[in-house]
Amino acid sequence: MKASRLPALGILAVLTLGTYCRGVVNGFVTDDHLYLLGMDAYKQFDIIRIFTTLANGIEYLPVRDLTLAVDYAMFGESAAWLHFSNYLYFLLAVFAVYFLAVELVLFTKTVRDKVDDNWSGFLPLFAASLFAVHPLNGEAANWISGRNVILGGLFFSLSALFYLKSANAGEKWYRNYLVSLGIFLLALLSKATVIILPAVLFCIMMVFSDARKRHAVRLIPFFALSLAFFFVLTEVAKQSKIIVENAVTGATGIQAKLAVASQIPYFYVGKFLFPANFTTHYVVKFSRELLSLQVVLAIFGLVALILLALTCRKRSPEVTLGILWFLISLIPVLNFFATYPVVADRYLFIPMFGLVFLSSVLLVRLGSFCGEQWRNGAAVVVVLIMIAVSCYRVGYWKDEKSIWGVTVKNSPQNIAGYVGLGAAYFNEGSYEKALEYYSKTREMNPPNVMYEIALGKYYTIKGQLDEAIKVYGQAVRKKPDSIESLYSLGEIYFNRGDFEQARGYFLKIFDSREQDHRLVAKAKQKLKTIAGGSQGDVDSLQAKLAQEPGNLSVRGELALKLDGMGLYDEALRQYLEMERQGMNRWQLQYNIANVYKKKKMFPDAANYFRLSLKANPENPDAWNNLGVVCREMREYADAIKSFEKAMAVQPLFAYAPLNLALTYQQMGDKKNADRLFAYTKDRFPELSTTVDNYMKE
Template sequence: MNRRWTCFWLVCCSVFLAYLPDLRNGLLAWDDAGYILENSNIHSFSLATVHWAFTSFYLNYWAPLTWLSLAFDYSLWGGNPVGYHLVNNILHALSAGTFFLICHRLMMVYDGALPKGSRGRFSVLNPLWCAALAALLFAIHPLRVESVAWATERKDVLSLFFGLMAILFYLRYACGCGSLQARWPQNNNVLLRDYSLSLLFFTFSLCSKSLLVTLPVVLLVLDWFPLKRIASSGIRAIVLEKVPFFLLAAAVALLTMAAQANAIEPIDGQTRVLNAFASIAAYLRLTAWPSGISPFYVHPFNIPGMTWAYFLPIALFIVITASCMQLTKRLPVVMACWLIYLVTLLPFLGLTQQVGAQAMAGRFTYLAGLPLALLFSLGINALFASFGASRAARIAFLAAMAVLVLTNAYLTVREIAFWKDDVTLWTRVIELSPSTGRAYFQRSHAYYLQHNYQRSLADLDKAITIAASKQYRAMHELYQKRGIIHGDMGDLVTAVEDYTKALETAKADKRSEILYARGSAYQKMGRDDLANGDFRLSRMAIKETGGGNGSL
């Protein structure tokens, strides 16, 4: 086994060991239940499962390979959380190893691609060490925990693994292809194989999640630097070469938009733009200084105008972009990494539409963290290369690697502990942001599942107070949930009061469920006349809305 593959397995094993504490965590009521435990579609593995996976928009996602992987897991482990976390960890570790191979290949062409004036000072001390550092800095980082430790995010780890395989085979193709001035190398079976495998793995990635929908643009940036294929072949030939990739990306983008059509939040354009710039800056800060990472960042929903909190991120964006442009001739790798960072973040910034109630999330950096890790590794390399390629410089580089990786490993293990269960998770959100009503609501639900009704009720009261102060538009959900808790506690009078409050703000398609719950409470109180009235109104509401009412 050569040194490259030895490093590959060392990277994979190091990442896997760093995430071993995750095997002690459970499955969360927050989405894990809907994705796995309550998803009867994956509780068997058959042709019907395959058909459902490819034809459904379950939970606002089109992710057939993700559903099939979870169905396979369920056939092995059932509801045992260890199996789901184990598979996520293995996929993440393999992605880290694949990213190492990608970085190593890029390092091999990096020195030759640098402008002549920059060679020597910015040369790579050792491509294997530099590539390994980039892979470890990416994979063992607290921002990766959400994608790996949350079983629901199987779609992230699966999509990234296939996507990195697509990039790896594309680099093999591009490095062997050379100039495209002689058009497509139809007689070279090896190149055709690598290109086809890249396209195939890209398809697998998109069928897991639309995480890498911007991959064709990323490949164009790599063609610019460090591959320098645009200079040798021309932009037209390079773009035409990507047409199959763009067509696949466009098709899946349309499917994703259709799947998420019912989950779009009505947020004005100004708020979306300002939140996007704030998110870009926050992700950079959390990458460099991963302190205070929250499992949930509530969206502001309505930003009335420009304040310093939003002006500074815009100013930072302009300064960084201008600096990268200034460095383009002397050090184009900085601009290349910045462009890839922005391109890979773009689908998750909510600029065109906002899906869900989160302003940002650690999982949204799962792909965008790659170029930053590579750039940071090159920066550490350049720092020690400036002292010359001496033995002391190499030892110092290895020492810096060890310190950085061990520090990140400690912070990653600490972050994993916050994902142990729902109570621990939402307690962490409350610690970091006490005014997040969603966190109290979710922790209330977690206590409710534990039959700890007093704590559940206390959290829900807090959630209602916060929601009312923010003029939350779905107050009926909170009152309905509180009515359920009071009913389970035997306080039917208060339960009826809460259901009545819920009906005051509930839309037509939600009224049937609430009316039925209030009718059931009346029935238990012996008020059959009122119960029958609510049951009749509930049936009428179903007819008026044409079907079911959904669930809380």
């Protein structure tokens, strides 16, 4: 490292840590409780589990998980240390931005005749300073669960940095190239959105390098890694409901996605230029009509920006680099895969480099016209303003009431803030205040059952269990998939000793469309406890089976017993062994399919439902379940055929038309969804409440 770089790094360290240092007194907020707290893989420093499973049950980000395990090993589940650790990683990301800016300026030497100190000294320092203190990065820096964003950005910048070094390294290019490729792998294991790096590098090399073919070949391993991780991380995100599949797959859906994607860059540019009214959940009304004036102007502006970038390639290559970096790295967060929320401050962490780089170029240009004193004065003013806003925002993450209070203030139309505030007040024992906020969720979104769940918890705490059962029952009637309501009912009956009722509710959790890995795990544990009461029967059957391993009758009885107890892995082993020993009955295939369905192994479930229906095509349950499985796999045509077949086989089968309506709703076909909802209400009045709730979604 050149000695001349040390003062710049010192300035960046002071700016970064000085801006965020008071955040070490903040606590755990929002998703920290879901992603971080109580995770055995972190507490036990289980490296094998971290790299071979979803360590927190939701995401496969082992490098992020490894850093958390290190933190836990050093200081335990300490919010203060985890915040401080986040700030240290953020500082490293700031340093990486600085060196990346230096390298990009040197890279443009092939285009520019010379690179003076304005470009190689001032530009990287201001770009990194603005990146360090800009309030948009506050979410990633101050939120412990933003660790994946910081690490992804850090490794993204470092990988790009070393690739650029390899491009200028001559005969020994492969050293920096291999380092770049290795760091890119670390990036992929830290944050999903980094998969766009090869596209960023490819565009830079195609625009600026004379050795285009050579770089096209060198980038093949990068693209291969991106493609592999794209499939893995996308499937994980869909299973965890991080990606929400509810959009139409036809032309209308594609047009809507393009319309929204064309407007998102302007949202982020606006926040970058005017950093105010921040919130964890933005409510933005993006037009979904591709031919609307708003979208047409947005697309026209993006095309003009791209043309400007290409036009500036020789006269001002830094402008071209900034624009390309921003637009290309933004692609993963343009909501082509429907994510929640649609926009968020942390999504801009990697694309922001393009914006701070462009801002630095503009200030360098200002200095060439007005003098360095004006340039330096403008830079200081901008940085100080950003520091003031960011310092103030650090307090947002103090506790749950603080962060959700800001959300309600700045996004009063978003239900998440009221749910968060309700939970915060509930946890501190202010039940009336909590229920007041929860009641607002009913006004804003009638289908949700958060108020009923909170009221049920309140009655449970007060010991009024009959009232709690009544309220939770209302919630289940409104929303049959409500895992929390089902689990709470199961737990009440479990504590009363009514294990049959409890088992029924716990088992329903596995058929729910909702995802809550913690409650699912708790339900499994409760079912195992309940199974302890039936262990004598299981032991007896297993003893008989040990003497007669070929007795399919005994094995079938054991499998059904385990299935009914919710011990699906053990039941599945017995079912598959029966199949292996030659049993080929539709009932066995149906049972296997149902177990796969409850385990969310949908392709296997679909195969066995089809085998069962081949032997017994008059089973409406099998047709309905096949439809549900196909819908979960987004095979909508097969789902529709299956539900229609169930209705034809058994016209009084109420859930087939309801599921068919839900399928059309998930596809975005409101006309057919409303038609079938109306049919279900008319034909099956007992489902009216459930149908009304789904129609309001």
